[in-house]
Amino acid sequence: MVDIFINEIETIGLYFGLAGIFFLIGMAIQDVLKKGDVPKFGRQIVWLVLFLGCAGFIAKGLIQVFWQGAGVG
Template identity: 55%
Template sequence: MLAENYELIESIVLYLGLFCLFVLMGFAVHDVLKKNNVPLIGRVVAYGVLGLGSLGFIAKGIIEIFWLSSGI
């Protein structure tokens, strides 16, 4: 296999791993919030922070795709 294929596989595995970590963090946060009877505003803030963190990684991936396609 070529080095390009290794880089593609590495990036796919990296993004799948990050996705799995964010899903597991979401489950952990949901469990903690549910067990401690956190009010609605606390849940919104906790899920919002987790969501903004995942959106940051998505934005990084999109920016990376644009930069690679333009040759930077």
């Protein structure tokens, strides 16, 4: 049974692993911002850039799923 779903298991593991890495990066950035006494505007810019990076990754995944489902890619 595992042989049948190995691709799905690998894909889910990859996505959870990347989500974990994004979480750890966020925690590290939060720690650096607190210890560095960064002003509020600078913190907002840093979090915006981090959010846009995550959103781009998610958008890429969704576009890939929709294109493959439609037979484009």
